[in-house]
Amino acid sequence: MASLMNFRVDDDLKDRFTQAAETRQQTQSEAxxxxxxxxxxxxxxxxxxxxxxxxxxxxxxxxDIMRWIEAHGVGIADD
Structure with missing residues (x-):
């Protein structure tokens, strides 16, 4: 399903976007x-x-933790 989006953009950006879409032979929606x-x-x-x-x-x-444990001879005791 398609939804409609409405938003504002600067006039210059809109003009450049429109021109870019036309250059690629796309509609503004496709672009x-x-x-x-x-x-x-x-x-x-x-x-x-x-x-x-x-x-x-x-x-x-x-x-790093494993290297520290090995360097300091700390073991994990089995209880």
């Missing part, structure tokens, strides 16, 4: 859908990069 999809993909990629960075940091923290 806007493409722009929205690209934005959603970019945000999702940023989220994935952030998650990957958190995972890397966590792994590095865990490795």
């Amino acid at each position: 806007m859908r493409e722009a929205l999809l690209l934005y959603v993909k970019r945000v999702r990629n940023e989220q994935l990069r952030d998650a990957a960075e958190r995972i890397r940091r966590h792994r590095e923290d865990e490795e």
Whole structure:
């Protein structure tokens, strides 16, 4: 199902957007859908990069802890 979106943009931006869409032989609606999809993909990629960075940091923290434990001869006792 499609929904209608209404929003305001600066006149200059609208004119440049219209011209860009015409250059690619797209309607403004087609160009806007493409722009929205690209934005959603970019945000999702940023989220994935952030998650990957958190995972890397966590792994590095865990490795640092294990090195500290080994260096200080701390063992985990079995009770």
